[in-house]
Amino acid sequence: xxxxxxxxxxxxxxxxxxxxxxxxxxxxxxxxxxxxxxxxxxxxxxxxxxxxxxxxxxxxxxxxxxxxxxxxxxxxxxxxxxxxxxxxxxxxxxxxxxxxxxxxxxxxxxxxxxxxxxxxxxxxxxxxxxxxxxxxxxxxxxxxxxxxxxxxxxxxxxxxxxxxxxxxxxxxxxxxxxxxxxxxxxxxxxxxxxxxxxxxxxxxxxxxxxxxxxxxxxxxxxxxxxxxxxxxxxxxxxxxxxxxxxxxxxxxxxxxxxxxxxxxxxxxxxxxxxxxxxxxxxxxxxxxxxxxxxxxxxxxxxxxxxxxxxxxxxxxxxxxxxxxxxxxxxxxxxxxxxxxxxxxxxxxxxxxxxxxxxxxxxxxxxxxxxxxxxxxxxxxxxxxxxxxxxxxxxxxxxxxxxxxxxxxxxxxxxxxxx
Amino acid sequence: xxxxxxxxxxxxxxxxxxxxxxxxxxxxxxxxxxxxxxxxxxxxxxxxxxxxxxxxxxxxxxxxxxxxxxxxxxxxxxxxxxxxxxxxxxxxxxxxxxxxxxxxxxxxxxxxxxxxxxxxxxxxxxxxxxxxxxxxxxxxxxxxxxxxxxxxxxxxxxxxxxxxxxxxxxxxxxxxxxxxxxxxxxxxxxxxxxxxxxxxxxxxxxxxxxxxxxxxxxxxxxxxxxxxxxxxxxxxxxxxxxxxxxxxxxxxxxxxxxxxxxxxxxxxxxxxxxxxxxxxxxxxxxxxxxxxxxxxxxxxxxxxxxxxxxxxxxxx
Numbered sequence: 001x002x003x004x005x006x007x008x009x010x011x012x013x014x015x016x017x018x019x020x021x022x023x024x025x026x027x028x029x030x031x032x033x034x035x036x037x038x039x040x041x042x043x044x045x046x047x048x049x050x051x052x053x054x055x056x057x058x059x060x061x062x063x064x065x066x067x068x069x070x071x072x073x074x075x076x077x078x079x080x081x082x083x084x085x086x087x088x089x090x091x092x093x094x095x096x097x098x099x100x101x102x103x104x105x106x107x108x109x110x111x112x113x114x115x116x117x118x119x120x121x122x123x124x125x126x127x128x129x130x131x132x133x134x135x136x137x138x139x140x141x142x143x144x145x146x147x148x149x150x151x152x153x154x155x156x157x158x159x160x161x162x163x164x165x166x167x168x169x170x171x172x173x174x175x176x177x178x179x180x181x182x183x184x185x186x187x188x189x190x191x192x193x194x195x196x197x198x199x200x201x202x203x204x205x206x207x208x209x210x211x212x213x214x215x216x217x218x219x220x221x222x223x224x225x226x227x228x229x230x231x232x233x234x235x236x237x238x239x240x241x242x243x244x245x246x247x248x249x250x251x252x253x254x255x256x257x258x259x260x261x262x263x264x265x266x267x268x269x270x271x272x273x274x275x276x277x278x279x280x281x282x283x284x285x286x287x288x289x290x291x292x293x294x295x296x297x298x299x300x301x302x303x304x305x306x307x308x309x310x311x312x313x314x315x316x317x318x319x320x321x322x323x324x325x326x327x328x329x330x331x332x333x334x335x336x337x338x339x340x341x342x343x344x345x346x347x348x349x350x351x352x353x354x355x356x357x358x359x360x361x362x363x364x365x366x367x368x369x370x371x372x373x374x375x376x377x378x379x380x381x382x383x384x385x386x387x388x389x390x391x392x393x394x395x396x397x398x399x400x401x402x403x404x405x406x407x408x409x410x411x412x413x414x415x416x417x418x
Numbered sequence: 419x420x421x422x423x424x425x426x427x428x429x430x431x432x433x434x435x436x437x438x439x440x441x442x443x444x445x446x447x448x449x450x451x452x453x454x455x456x457x458x459x460x461x462x463x464x465x466x467x468x469x470x471x472x473x474x475x476x477x478x479x480x481x482x483x484x485x486x487x488x489x490x491x492x493x494x495x496x497x498x499x500x501x502x503x504x505x506x507x508x509x510x511x512x513x514x515x516x517x518x519x520x521x522x523x524x525x526x527x528x529x530x531x532x533x534x535x536x537x538x539x540x541x542x543x544x545x546x547x548x549x550x551x552x553x554x555x556x557x558x559x560x561x562x563x564x565x566x567x568x569x570x571x572x573x574x575x576x577x578x579x580x581x582x583x584x585x586x587x588x589x590x591x592x593x594x595x596x597x598x599x600x601x602x603x604x605x606x607x608x609x610x611x612x613x614x615x616x617x618x619x620x621x622x623x624x625x626x627x628x629x630x631x632x633x634x635x636x637x638x639x640x641x642x643x644x645x646x647x648x649x650x651x652x653x654x655x656x657x658x659x660x661x662x663x664x665x666x667x668x669x670x671x672x673x674x675x676x677x678x679x680x681x682x683x684x685x686x687x688x689x690x691x692x693x694x695x696x697x698x699x700x701x702x703x704x705x706x707x708x709x710x711x712x713x714x715x716x717x718x719x720x721x722x723x724x725x726x727x728x729x730x731x732x733x734x
Contacts, residue, residue, distance in 0.1 A: 065694075066670075066671065066693060066694050067691075069692060069694065069695065069697070070691045070692035070693070070697065070698045071691075073692070073697065073698065074691075074698070088695075091695075092695060092697075095697070182584075183584065183675065184583070184584050184674065184675070185670065185674075186672055186674050186675075187694070238561075238562065239561050239562075239581075240560075240561020240562065240567075240580070240581030240584065241561075241581070241584070242581040242583075242584025242585050242675065243559065243560065243561055243581030243582070243583045243584030243585075244560075244561065244562060244581070244584070245556075248560065248562050248563070252562065370695075375695060378491070378696070379491055379696075380694075380695050380696040382694065382695045383672075383693070383694060383695060383696055386672075387672070387674070387676060387677070390674065390675060390676070391675075391676050394584075394585075394586075394675060394676075396586055396675075396676060397676075409491070412490075412491065
């Protein structure tokens with residue numbers, strides 16, 4: 001009891017003045033789902049900003065990715081959210097803006113540093129208002145273990161046949177698990193599987209826009225075939241992949257037990273920190289040599305201004321800094337794999353990140369098909385695709401059934417403009 | 419009564435001063451319970467009758483319930499969750515409670531050595547956090563790092579190992595059995611206490627009549643502990659239909675694979691709070707919560723008004 005009393009006395013006498021002292025400087029809180037990046041924000045990004053703006057104190061407050069959307073919505077509605085809101089791309093942030101929770105950033109100094117494509121993920125459908133500063137995009141592909149490839153004497157696959165030949169070789173040798181992926185968490189199957197290899201089939205933006213326009217359906221062959229290819233991955237996954245979680249897959253690969261990891265570029269930094277072998281990357285293999293390649297280059301993170309925040313001036317200062325080339329270079333190098341969307345070219349030192357970004361030169365880029373417009377309703381297309389992709393790999397659903405189910409869900413609410 | 423007939427006070431019930439202390443002592447529990455249980459419950463039931471119409475919360479009567487049971491997607495999810503929940507409950511009733519009774523019966527055998535140790539050891543998982551239990555079992559059963567495949571290999575059972583948590587056919591049973599493992603201590607303790615309450619005279623009398631061993635358990639002990647078994651069943655019922663935590667820690671909020679471990683609690687969580695790109699829907703969540711409340715209420719009423727009244731009690 002006395003200890004509690006003492007604690008309370010301590011808190012009210014010693015700590016309170018400290019709190020009052022800091023009240024003179026503006027406090028900013030960033031809501032984010034990137035809990036993996038906490039040290040980088042605390043050690044690199046925030047100090048760089050605070051060094052220039054000593055009167056602003058910034059706190060990075062991340063939470064679990066799957067809970068972020070609902071939690072930040074609840075906070076915004078209750079008025080307890082931080083001044084800066086990390087924006088998911090497309091429909092989710094758009095809904096926040098339409099509810100008046102995010103402020104328009106059209107007059108933010110530095111917003112002109114971004115192209116329309118970069119801003120598209122955080123701009124209203126009429127293209128007039130931008131409400132988040134684009135921070136980064138992520139690219140999908142495959143990361144491979146260079147040592148394993150040398151040992152097996154295989155080349156980086158360019159076509160699908162080569163890809164499966166490589167997998168078959170690893171399976172025969174038996175030294176490495178050919179593909180490190182599990183289906184337990186479901187999202188890997190869609191995000192690293194379907195969204196990764198799919199653009200080669202539905203021809204990237206062409207297919208995605210046709211889906212939105214209603215001229216293509218998810219039951220069309222170009223949308224079903226990627227499921228069929230995914231189903232062919234099954235024999236090359238590790239034993240018991242049905243119960244393998246996302247961290248399991250990451251560890252299998254970084255411990256050097258697997259040869260190929262279907263990846264998103266956000267893995268680069270953590271993999272570099274953990275793996276003690278050389279890694280390379282290749283884009284999703286095309287069907288026939290010479291085909292145009294398509295990659296998923298997904299606008300992933302933006303930063304928006306809480307319309308009801310307490311320190312709008314300080315928050316705007318921070319956002320203007322986030323829009324600057326200085327931040328772009330800092331962020332892209334602190335977090336290799338999150339590629340800057342800034343129009344000013346950014347010099348990256350990480351070779352694996354360079355490899356990923358070099359695909360932009362030859363391949364056509366697109367975003368995840370379920371992210372924009374068709375991702376607005378119930379049932380949520382993204383979650384549906386997670387589930388059926390996992391089912392297809394587990395073999396509990398045929399590709400045709402999977403496609404039919406997602407199309408049925410989409411039909412139940414989405415009426416394309418004719 | 420007047421002040422004059424003081425002589426009567428010893429015969430007639432004493433008119434005592436208002437017993438304020440009862441209210442005072444009850445107040446904290448009553449207030450806390452009202453604030454954190456009863457009001458939220460009423461608020462939830464109220465919310466289930468409202469929905470957002472053009473951005474405004476408006477009274478819609480039982481429309482939410484109609485949507486829940488008629489919308490093809492929602493109702494499919496709901497019936498799937500309810501079905502899984504029933505299986506979850508049945509597994510508990512078939513495994514947890516009989517095993518609990520069996521352990522209690524063994525523990526109550528006089529002269530059992532290390533009885534206290536077994537009793538505590540079996541009860542300890544109940545005290546563990548579900549997060550720890552879920553995490554430990556996920557690791558044990560992991561096909562990659564787990565010890566289950568290795569240990570099964572030692573005894574030549576490697577062929578029988580499967581990634582149970584990842585297969586739609588086995589995931590629900592596996593999760594149920596993990597839950598049974600965690601909570602088997604509760605029926606054990608309650609039944610054990612009931613068994614200790616049986617007077618020795620009754621058992622000795624039975625022995626004089628030549629009823630011993632199994633016969634004694636079935637004919638004498640079991641009827642005497644039936645009320646406790648009833649209580650245990652009700653506790654299991656309420657616990658199972660409110661369950662959420664273990665499934666959430668082991669299988670995540672999606673309760674995969676393919677919704678095969680989705681029970682009412684996880685469905686409620688996803689609907690109310692949303693998940694990943696699916697937005698939370700407060701009203702529909704409250705509707706599911708209301709249905710859960712009604713199911714539990716119906717089950718408990720059935721027990722209280724139908725079963726418990728017919729149960730015979732013995733006085734010693």
